[in-house]
Amino acid sequence: MENHLRTLLDDIKNGHRLSESEALDLFRIRNRHVWEIAKSADEVREQRVGNAVTYVRNQNINVTNICINSCGFCGFSKKPGDDSIYYHNKSAIQKKAALAKIREVSEICTVSGLHPDFNAQYYCDVYRWILEAVPGIHLHASNPMEVAYAAKKSQLSTYEVLVAMKKAGLGSMCGTAAEILVDSVRKKICPQKITTDEWVRIIREAHALGIPTTATIMYGHCESDEDRARHLSILREIQDETHGFTEFVPLSFIHMNTPLYRSGIARSGATGREDLLMVAVARLFLDNFKNIQVSWVKEGIKMAQLSLIAGANDLGGTMFEESISKGAGATNTDYLDPAEMQRVADDVGRPLRRRTTLYELF
Numbered sequence: 140m141e142n143h144l145r146t147l148l149d150d151i152k153n154g155h156r157l158s159e160s161e162a163l164d165l166f167r168i169r170n171r172h173v174w175e176i177a178k179s180a181d182e183v184r185e186q187r188v189g190n191a192v193t194y195v196r197n198q199n200i201n202v203t204n205i206c207i208n209s210c211g212f213c214g215f216s217k218k219p220g221d222d223s224i225y226y227h228n229k230s231a232i233q234k235k236a237a238l239a240k241i242r243e244v245s246e247i248c249t250v251s252g253l254h255p256d257f258n259a260q261y262y263c264d265v266y267r268w269i270l271e272a273v274p275g276i277h278l279h280a281s282n283p284m285e286v287a288y289a290a291k292k293s294q295l296s297t298y299e300v301l302v303a304m305k306k307a308g309l310g311s312m313c314g315t316a317a318e319i320l321v322d323s324v325r326k327k328i329c330p331q332k333i334t335t336d337e338w339v340r341i342i343r344e345a346h347a348l349g350i351p352t353t354a355t356i357m358y359g360h361c362e363s364d365e366d367r368a369r370h371l372s373i374l375r376e377i378q379d380e381t382h383g384f385t386e387f388v389p390l391s392f393i394h395m396n397t398p399l400y401r402s403g404i405a406r407s408g409a410t411g412r413e414d415l416l417m418v419a420v421a422r423l424f425l426d427n428f429k430n431i432q433v434s435w436v437k438e439g440i441k442m443a444q445l446s447l448i449a450g451a452n453d454l455g456g457t458m459f460e461e462s463i464s465k466g467a468g469a470t471n472t473d474y475l476d477p478a479e480m481q482r483v484a485d486d487v488g489r490p491l492r493r494r495t496t497l498y499e500l501f
């Protein structure tokens with residue numbers, strides 16, 4: 140394996156495109172060779188995007204935590220009648236948006252529970268309300284599941300919903316709800332969610348309409364290494380065709396308050412080795428992605444920093460008001476001060492640069 144690994148890593152540097160089975164071999168490495176993979180990924184990162192560690196000033200507005208679905212990994216959603224449900228109306232949403240202005244954020248994200256009363260018109264209204272309060276802000280909102288839900292509720296096609304959302308001001312779409320793009324896993328962790336084919340179709344539709352999206356994976360629960368390699372393969376294939384993904388964001392499973400963990404179906408999240416390899420293998424495999432983001436919300440700032448020397452180039456957002464990972468049991472998810480990002484970037488000898496959602500530098 141040792142020689143095979145060295146040859147493979149050299150080949151990648153010379154332009155070899157990793158196959159899915161080679162990515163699988165890399166995910167299976169368990170010993171000190173993890174560092175060699177990380178080192179190669181770091182070199183590829185430097186070649187492809189340079190040394191800057193980027194971040195965006197952003198804020199979440201989670202409109203409601205009421206959701207008709209019951210995904211097993213979700214500690215955020217509530218049912219009508221549960222304790223601590225919330226729903227923000229127009230005036231509350233606009234107050235939050237106004238706060239974003241004071242905080243000088245350039246991006247507002249809205250992803251919420253699938254409220255029984257929401258439809259396509261409602262999602263578009265939310266976008267308009269936000270833009271009314273903060274004209275010119277970039278709206279990074281929705282995801283393929285919300286688009287499918289809005290389409291169903293309004294008896295429209297998903298394409299028509301995306302057209303309406305774009306008209307209402309959607310700047311880019313979240314590539315969440317991808318979880319693991321393997322239906323046998325989706326059936327276990329989120330049986331009410333859209334299928335792999337639907338997720339892929341909606342993402343392709345968004346890209347065709349000029350709506351860029353992120354690409355995500357949620358790993359560390361009950362998926363196999365094969366499932367992870369398959370997932371990356373699907374993302375790379377879409378990107379070859381559309382070039383519509385702005386970045387890849389690995390999301391490490393936060394297990395504590397989730398039904399999936401409590402029922403024994405999922406393990407207690409990814410290990411440090413797995414977190415590091417997810418970033419490094421993604422950097423090596425996704426040769427058509429410029430940006431690999433590490434989520435400090437999911438991994439904590441220390442693991443996020445290590446990921447910056449294992450293939451990642453972006454620290455994500457300042458966040459302000461994170462509630463999805465917090466609901467699942469993560470702590471300290473509300474806000475990361477750029478001063479702390481600066482300390483972390485300085486410590487690995489790299490410059491920190493603020494960016495827009497679409498990776499233009501300030």
Ligand code: SF4
Binds near residue numbers: 215
């Ligand atoms: S992950 Fe999203 S769709 Fe699933 S239960 Fe949670 S809020 Fe609802």
